[in-house]
């Protein structure tokens with residue numbers, strides 16, 4: 071029986087493990103529950119045998135949300151919480167054409183009764199991109215495609231004005247990739263969730279945690295989270311975007327800014343310094359361009375599908391797994407407990423999507439449906 075006096079009643083449990091440790095954060099931070107947590111831990115025995123890393127585990131954030139998983143929903147619980155708190159009717163965000171972040175924002179904003187506007191930039195074509203664009207359109211996102219960053223910024227001003235005038239309220243801006251200090255709190259919480267899973271014996275304490283790095287919020291959250299929980303595993307961030315967007319000094323700055331934000335919100339959050347060797351940003355799996363699949367990444371994506379029946383992408387998670395595979399080949403992680411943070415949604419939403427004629431999209435998106443895609447099956 072669960073009643074008001076039952077301490078185990080769901081309503082008495084803090085919504086997220088981070089809130090149990092820092093109740094002031096629960097009181098002060100905007101938050102809406104959107105995710106399906108904890109996301110499972112999977113012991114990748116078959117892939118681990120293949121790579122000779124027997125203690126290879128996967129944090130299945132691909133299952134972090136029922137309509138749409140991946141790492142972005144963790145950030146959106148806070149970012150959309152803020153939009154709701156501010157009484158927003160619309161949110162506006164940014165990304166590349168196939169942005170998982172823009173799609174996640176569109177899907178979860180709609181759940182909350184908000185409209186979303188996606189300001190998007192060109193990227194190499196893929197089936198995953200096509201699915202994301204069509205799904206964004208299907209859930210009612212207003213999609214804009216801009217040929218360059220300068221044009222996108224101009225477009226943001228125009229749309230802010232246009233929507234501000236017609237709605238008598240400006241859309242609330244959500245940063246690219248959701249990687250503001252507030253969004254990153256969702257990733258820090260994920261490490262507290264991982265600590266509970268370790269405590270429950272679902273996996274040993276990892277020596278290394280591999281993650282793909284785009285807007286850097288996930289890596290920053292994992293770095294801060296492993297320090298705050300005392301897990302102190304080595305975080306291995308794998309850069310999948312250009313050097314100007316993601317680099318060690320920017321990542322450190324983002325960690326510092328996020329920690330200041332947390333401590334300003336709850337002074338009981340300790341001041342933690344990041345050890346000099348807390349991370350080494352891996353550069354060698356990027357390839358030539360953002361969202362351009364490298365041969366080793368395509369191989370890694372196929373290997374995971376074959377051995378564990380988990381679908382990942384060639385833009386992010388495939389490059390992170392390529393780093394695991396490369397390190398496995400050199401024998402440097404053979405005796406280590408390795409955790410791959412799977413940041414890519416695996417809910418096959420496109421299977422239940424009605425057939426949508428891409429010609430209903432703004433014309434600048436049509437080329438993605440008329441030009442060839444890179445080789446991967448989904």
Ligand SMILES: *Cc1c(COP(=O)(O)O)cnc(C)c1O
Pocket residue numbers: 140141170171247249282283284285286287288289383386387413414415
């Ligand atoms: C956004 C994204 C990432 C990168 O996370 P950041 O916090 O932007 O660095 C990794 N994997 C997938 C699948 C993503 O969509």
